[in-house]
Amino acid sequence: MSAELDSLYQEIILDHYKNPHHKGLRDPFEAEVHHVNPTCGDEVTLRVHVADGVVADVSYDAVGCSISQASTSVMTDLVIGKPVEEAMSIHEEFLTLMQGKGNVEPDEEVLEDGIAFSGVAKFPARVKCALLGWMAWKDATGQSLDSQSISSQGGTDD
Amino acid sequence: MSAELDSLYQEIILDHYKNPHHKGLRDPFEAEVHHVNPTCGDEVTLRVHVADGVVADVSYDAVGCSISQASTSVMTDLVIGKPVEEAMSIHEEFLTLMQGKGNVEPDEEVLEDGIAFSGVAKFPARVKCALLGWMAWKDATGQSLDSQSISSQGGTDD
Amino acid sequence: MEGLLPDLEVVRKDFPILSRTTPDGRPLVYLDSANTSQKPQVVIDAMVDHLERHNANVARAMHLLGAEATEAFEGGRDKVASFIGASERDEVIFTKNASEALNLVANTLALPGPRQVGPGDVVVTTEMEHHSNIVPWQMLTQRTGADLRWFTFDDQGLLDLSQVDELITERTKVVTFTWVSNMLGTINPVAELTRRAHEVGAIVVVDASQAAPQLPIDLAAMAPEERPDVVVFTGHKVVGPTGIGVLWGRRELLEELPPFLGGGEMIETVTMERSTYAGLPHKFEAGTPPIVESVGLGAAVDYLAALDMEAVHRHEQAITAYALDGLSGVPGLKVLGPLDARLRGGAISFELDGVHPHDVAQVLDVRGVAVRAGHHCARPAHAKFGVQSSTRMSSYLYTTPAEIDALVEALHYTRSYFKVD
Amino acid sequence: MEGLLPDLEVVRKDFPILSRTTPDGRPLVYLDSANTSQKPQVVIDAMVDHLERHNANVARAMHLLGAEATEAFEGGRDKVASFIGASERDEVIFTKNASEALNLVANTLALPGPRQVGPGDVVVTTEMEHHSNIVPWQMLTQRTGADLRWFTFDDQGLLDLSQVDELITERTKVVTFTWVSNMLGTINPVAELTRRAHEVGAIVVVDASQAAPQLPIDLAAMAPEERPDVVVFTGHKVVGPTGIGVLWGRRELLEELPPFLGGGEMIETVTMERSTYAGLPHKFEAGTPPIVESVGLGAAVDYLAALDMEAVHRHEQAITAYALDGLSGVPGLKVLGPLDARLRGGAISFELDGVHPHDVAQVLDVRGVAVRAGHHCARPAHAKFGVQSSTRMSSYLYTTPAEIDALVEALHYTRSYFKVD
């Protein structure tokens, strides 16, 4: 029984929960989103700053359970500094892991601390928790890119 | 089986169905009502003329099954010419018979041809058919009396 | 007989109620399936298993039973989505019945939003609709000042398509019609009407309450311009339980419509001042959804899919042809609707000269033959024939030719009982 | 322990799911009954018997099965009417759940009629409502230009009744509140609030979703001025099935309200141009009603009545007192709501310092203890305490003191697992 719990609450997760990385809302950013898990009320407000096709910063403020907090923290570690395209593919990889019902073998090269969440995939009710921050990031990044393409379009119009 | 049917479709009922009494809409009348059985679409338009506290006439136009047609016909026989109060008590008696699920012994003195409907009480789906005309009569008679008390009130006001 | 379901006797064993008898020992001949279908044992068992072993509320619950119940409930949605070939499971909304689904669309079209119907707009329906696809549109048009117009139909029970240009115009915002009529049996030309409606930018709402039980529906296989925007049906007619209906809608449309009922499950966040709403499908599912009903409906559509809806359809057509033939031998009997089985579904309404439909149904019932008498919630279609009511037999996948024989024989008996001739 | 149901172990045997175990063999401790209740065998059996032997559509069908199904369905209505002491069976309307019942009232109050709510009118609710008793009124007031106002509550979770004069005025058209809170557990003063509302001519809508399972309700015994005009509850919380809710309303009020959903069953007559509507209860029951659900609900309320609702209430109070006592021994645990069992129902929400409610529920689940974590569809009430969510245990008639012990022990374990202290 404790083994079952331990597979969910791996040390890495509890560490990130107690000491979240990159927390707090920062400037500059192109997009800010607010995502909610309607079932349980967990919330995240998240900002993305993209510069030259690279995820320059992700900052956030969030309330929620250990899984949602830790996964948001791990996500920032994984995407900050990466080209947007690469970051999106990490997102894909994490999504695949989470939706795999525990049958997907995570690639530590790509997901780093994220592999600690492979146990979460066996708890369907918690998958949404683990994805809250990631979904917010994807949404915000999409909006950042849109706003940039609009402003750069605006540029060519001049 | 045929016995079961025969208890429902007694000769008297089929006779009234084929040759309904008092059918057609006539003057004078104080109230006209239109009742529908929403389940099956059977309809009756019925007029009541009350004079000196007596049911002077009941006339009607109706479409419907043998039970509803016959029961309306029998009803007119029973109430026309009776003091309103007595007619209402016949109505009560018929209602009791219909709602008795076949366990009420009808009083032929009061219900005359109406006793032929005692078999109907055993067919819950048909009870509404048997009551369509009676309910319309009760409604119209109530309205007749109301209209008379209003006009007689109107009289005292002069 | 050709076209019948293979192993029909085995299939019938799946339906416990079919072995019931009347009080005097006659076998039950259930010919009222357009009203509601009977349930196979697997559907009942799935519901029992759920209630005895997995019952919990869904979505909100994080515990073992909650996870099981949620999986079972959402599994029902997946099965329904695949049964009708929906491209996305979240386009499947559970309502309480087909009527609520139609009201949901009609009500939300009255509210502010990109699809709002207003004065001068036209809503088109048909004269052969079930009341549930008339009254909601009367309410919508009365409340918004829009005009309600309708296709009439001919003596054969076929829609008068010559009215298309007059009815479907730039003013038309909604075109709604039944895929298969529950009274006439008529199968309407969904693709053609939908294409015409889409040409003027109207949305198309199809009442598939009678189609879903009888015809294969494959939304994915339809050309987009011929695919309705909304398709509704009801659980209890597809061998599933009461208490659940299905509204499939194109995602973009469902997103444009404002929410209908407010409450638990359909919100994103709530403060006392204002609320925001959840995404599809939950936006339209206020309160505790029909959980055990979804489990039952999932088992039901799986059962139908395993039989193969093409085979079910062939069976219905074979039985319907046989019934039309048998009925034509009853003197004074007039069928209201198409006489060609290939143009129709399995509901056959008829009049019998000299005997009121109630009385027909009553005599039939005493002989164990269950049919419906009345207006079948289609008074306008009856009015068209100048009658209040009719008698209707409706077969389904478990109906045998021998049951049709029993009906026909009982009709002959009815005539003799009432001494017609 | 005093107050428990006599023969509690025998009663528990009525509920098949209570003998389930977790994957590693622990007994299931179901403490999520405010979310949904478990079902006794008699309810399941009644539904099975109906589906296997008596299934047909109701009202419309004149045959043997149709008559049986109608009697069974309407029998459910009779049983519900007697369960709540309604003076008239026709005042009992079946909806799909409590949420639809509340929406029905809120929606029809927006329509033209003697009760229509308009600009300047006030609708009063409370800050402790379930979302299903907030969102419909937000929608109503937003659509009509009326004002939505609300009672707040104090630290103990009790309504601030000093606001009565300010909130309930001549402008007030509707006062609505929950009888028993699903989050705080608070029991609200129905008689007093109703009397005050009636003094200004407002109608009173009571959400009895949590009250009906736990308290005896006897409408007939209430003084007319203290009797609410509408009382709603939901089938699945009173050991009945999902897919059915109850709206009881005073006849005169229900007659004043226009119909809600349009369609089959709720009409008197239909032409293409206009329709007239049936009388109560059918006026508000469009489409095929929840038939097998009424059968299940009828068996459910009969089961509760046989146990005796006074005894069920005593049981809940005894268990709740025992639970409050046990929880008070868990360090860092704070109950959100009244601490006196006599002032409250059986739902106890709490915070545990240092562990998020999700994580509490997760650890408890692994130990077989099923509780709910989240906002329990009462975000405004949570916001009041400055939190998004809480953990909630909720007992019912089948809950034993030993199950409360298991909860308390699992909470101690949770603290040690997360190394709080």
Ligand SMILES: Cc1ncc(COP(=O)(O)O)c(C=O)c1O
């Ligand atoms: C107080 C209260 N009101 C309303 C509801 C809504 O009930 P349902 O979800 O069955 O519509 C609930 C239960 O979820 C409740 O606890």
Ligand SMILES: Cc1ncc(COP(=O)(O)O)c(C=O)c1O
């Ligand atoms: C064509 C058609 N539409 C709508 C309905 C309404 O379905 P429900 O009563 O389940 O809402 C029916 C069945 O009664 C029907 O046959």
